[in-house]
Amino acid sequence: MFIVTAKEMYDIDHCTMEKIGFGKLLMENAGRAVAEKVRQKVNAADKILIVVGPGNNGGDGYVIARTLQNEQYRVSVLQVVPDQKLSEQVQFFKQLYLACNGTCLLLDDSAEWKQVISEADVVIDSLLGIGVDGLVREPLASVIAFINEKGGKIVSVDIPSGLPADEGAEAFTSIQADETIVIAAPKTSVFLPHTANYYGNWEVVSIGHPQTLISENAACFVADDVFFRTTMPKRDVNSHKGDHGKGLVIGGCDNMPGSFAMTVRAALRTGAGLMTAVSTEKVIDRIACLSPEAMYQIGASEKGHLIADDLPLDDKDGVAFGIGVGRETKTAALLESVLQETTCPLIIDGDGLYLLQNQLARLKQRNEPTILTPHMGEMARLLEMDISDLTRSPFRYAREFAEEHHVYVVLKGKYTIITSPDGNQAVSTTGNPGLAKGGSGDVLTGIILAMMMQSQSIFQSLCNACFVHGMSADLQVQSGHSYHDLLATDVIEGIASVYRTFS
C-alpha cells in the first residue's frame, strides 16, 4: 500500500482523468466505492445525512447520495455552499442525484440545518477533501463544530474535513470522524501523531487508478504483509549457521542487565546464525542463562559500565550498540571506537543514541551502513529541537537527518517511519499499545540485527523487522494476552507465530 501527499494524489488523479481519459468516471467510482463501505456500516432504518462542500469531495458526496438513494436508504443532502460554487462536474453529479428524487437542503440563515444534523443517525462528511487550505472558514467551520458536537456516527470521505493531508500544519479545525473511507491511498496525515486520531478507524478503497501510476508517484509506502511475504528472508535447506549471520550485541551495565538480554534473545528467535554478546562481568553472570545459545564475552568496565576496549568486531555481519549501556562519559569512548572500527552494518539504539549526541560527525565517515532507532524523544534530542515540532513533521525531519548523516533512521512510534540515507521512506503499521512499555524497543533492535544479516537489503530488513515486531505483539494480543499484560519477552516468543503465519 502506498502513502501519498496531496500533490502526489492530485498528479495521480490528473493523469488518470486527463491523460488516460477516465474523466467523470473517477468520481463515480469514488462515490460508489465509498457507498459500498457505508452500506456495511449503517442499518436500513438509519437516517443518513450527506454534508456536501464546495469541492470535488462534495462531488463524491453526491455520488454516494445517489447510490444509497437508489437502494432505498433514508438519504438526504445538506449542501453548505451555493450552487455557483460547485464545479461543472459536481453540478453534473448533483443533477443526477436530484433526477433520482434526491432531496437537498441548502445552508442558509435558518436553523433547519442544525436540526437535520441533530436528527441524523449517520453523517457522511463530504465537506472538504485534500484541497483544504489553512484554517476552515465560515460557514464550514460552524458546520464542522456542530457535526462534531451533535452528529451521530460520522463517516468521513477520503479525509476528515478540515484536516490537512500533509505534515507540517500547526493549527487546523477538523471533523472528528468515527470512520474514514480513504480514497485510493492513505494521505500522510493518517500516520502523524497529532492528526491520526481524527480519522477514527480508516480503510482504503480502490477506485480504478492504474496501480503503476500510484506506485510511480508515491514516495512512501506501508511495509505490510504483502511486502513481508515477498521480501522476508528465505531459509535454504542446505544452509549452515554461517549463512544467517554472525551478530554482536554490545550493551548492558550492572544496574541494567535485562534489556540487553532481550535484544540477544530476540535476535536468536528471529533467525540469527551466531550471536555474541559483550557486557560487564556482572551482567553476563546474570543473563547468560537466559540465552544459552549465545556466546558471551566480558568487556572492560569501570564502576559497572563498559569502557573503551578491544572488541571482537572483525568477523561480524552485524553489530548492535547501546542497549542498556548507560550514559557514562567513558562509555562514549567505547562508542567512538565502535563507530570507527565496525566494518559491517551497525545499529545504535537506546543509551547509544544519547552517547552519539556529541559524535554525530563520525556517522558520515563510516563506509558501512549505520542504523539509528530513536523514539520521538530520542530523535528530538538528536535534532536538538522541540518534540512537538518533530511530531508535526516526522517524515521531513527523519529524511533530512538520514540524508545529512548518511544513516538509516527507524523513528519509532504507533506508526514507525523507516528512512534510508537516500530518502526512501516506509511506514510500519503493525503493533498495538501493549508495546508501550519498557523493553519493547530492545526487542526490536534484536529483530533488526537478525533481519539485516539474512539476505535482504538493509531497507527491506528494517521494514520487515518492524513488521515482525508489531505483528508478534498483535498475534499475542489475539491469542491470550492483552494490551495491559503484554511484556517485551512475550513479543520475543510471539516471533514464532509470525514466522509460522508466513511459512
Ligand SMILES: NC(=O)C1=CN([C@@H]2O[C@H](COP(=O)(O)OP(=O)(O)OC[C@H]3O[C@@H](n4cnc5c(N)ncnc54)[C@H](OP(=O)(O)O)[C@@H]3O)[C@@H](O)[C@H]2O)[C@@H](O)CC1
Ligand atoms: N479530481 C477528481 O475528480 C477526484 C477527486 N476526488 C475527491 O476530491 C477531493 C479533492 O477535491 P478538491 O481538490 O476539489 O478539494 P476539496 O477539499 O474537496 O475542496 C476544495 C475547495 O474547498 C474550499 N476550501 C479550501 N480550503 C478551505 C478552507 N480552509 N475553508 C473553507 N473552504 C475551503 C475551496 O473553495 P473556495 O471556497 O476557496 O472557492 C476549495 O476550492 C479528494 O479529497 C477526493 O475526495 C475523488 O473523487 C477522485 C476524483
Ligand SMILES: Nc1ncnc2c1ncn2[C@@H]1O[C@H](COP(=O)(O)OP(=O)(O)O)[C@@H](O)[C@H]1O
Ligand atoms: N501504541 C503503540 N502502538 C504500536 N507500537 C508501539 C506503541 N507504543 C510503542 N510501540 C512500539 O514499541 C517500541 C518501543 O520502543 P522504545 O520506546 O525504544 O522502548 P524501550 O526503549 O523502552 O524498549 C517501538 O518499536 C514502538 O514502535
Ligand SMILES: [K+]
Ligand atoms: K471529507
